[in-house]
Amino acid sequence: xxxxxxxxxxLIVQKGGISIINCAxxxxxxxYFPWYQQFPGKGPALLIAIRPDVSxxxxxxxxxxxxxxxxxxxxxxxxxxxGDSATYFCAASNRGNKLVFGAGTILRVKS
Amino acid sequence: DGGITQSPKYLFRxxxxxxxxxxxxxxxxxxxxWYRQDPGQGLRLIYYSQIVNDFQKGDIAEGYSVSREKKExxxxxxxxxxxxxxxxxxxxxxxxxxxxxFFGQGTRLTVV
Numbered sequence: 001x002x003x004x005x006x007x008x009x010x011l012i013v014q015k016g017g018i019s020i021i022n023c024a025x026x027x028x029x030x031x032y033f034p035w036y037q038q039f040p041g042k043g044p045a046l047l048i049a050i051r052p053d054v055s056x057x058x059x060x061x062x063x064x065x066x067x068x069x070x071x072x073x074x075x076x077x078x079x080x081x082x083g084d085s086a087t088y089f090c091a092a093s094n095r096g097n098k099l100v101f102g103a104g105t106i107l108r109v110k111s
Numbered sequence: 112d113g114g115i116t117q118s119p120k121y122l123f124r125x126x127x128x129x130x131x132x133x134x135x136x137x138x139x140x141x142x143x144x145w146y147r148q149d150p151g152q153g154l155r156l157i158y159y160s161q162i163v164n165d166f167q168k169g170d171i172a173e174g175y176s177v178s179r180e181k182k183e184x185x186x187x188x189x190x191x192x193x194x195x196x197x198x199x200x201x202x203x204x205x206x207x208x209x210x211x212x213f214f215g216q217g218t219r220l221t222v223v
Contacts, residue, residue, distance in 0.1 A: 006153075031209060032208075032209035032210070034211065034212075036214075041217070041219075042216055042217070043115075043117075043201050043203075043214030043215050043216050043217050044154070044201070044214050045214065046211045046212070046213075049211065089153065089154065093208050093209045094208065094209050095207065095208055095209050096208065097208060098142075098144070098156065098159055098208050099144075099205075099208065099212055101153050101154045102153060103152065103153040104152070104153045104154075106151075
């Protein structure tokens with residue numbers, strides 16, 4: 001009930017391509033879905049977050065798509081750049097439940 | 112500068128020793144968390160605290176202890192009972208459960 005399943009485990013994309021990372025959750029009470037970006041040796045930092053009252057949120061080259069009925073959400077990175085190479089974590093929570101993280105996706109953007 | 116400060120950045124421990132990792136925040140956040148990260152794995156929750164003088168076990172609390180005597184501070188002790196302590200430890204804080212969590216830069220603990 002508390003799990004968030006993230007895929008793929010790793011991803012290689014050509015520079016300029018689209019990177020897509022998917023997450024699925026089980027707890028229908030979750031109402032906050034953030035994505036975190038982590039560079040080697042650093043702590044994760046919030047990239048973008050969505051709440052279930054919208055189906056899509058875009059910030060620059062980063063977009064979250066949210067499908068409430070399927071209990072899935074995904075991160076799209078448009079025009080992927082080598083500087084986007086990092087580990088990405090999805091997560092979910094609500095007022096009464098702490099953040100639950102996915103296992104992470106290691107993204108490598110080839111120049 | 113507001114944020115979360117973890118210290119030290121690197122820590123070496125001899126087998127059988129207890130060590131304490133420091134986490135301080137000046138964001139006035141009520142909730143604080145400790146996570147463990149192993150290579151190729153996600154973030155596993157060790158302990159969390161929603162308020163001063165109260166804390167709860169996370170998913171992997173065995174071999175760890177915490178205290179929350181001040182709002183700003185949430186130190187983690189890795190005890191000798193933790194059989195595999197070598198890992199990257201991350202501290203985080205947030206206003207509440209469903210708001211942005213801010214992470215520190217981590218402490219890399221190695222058993223020698």
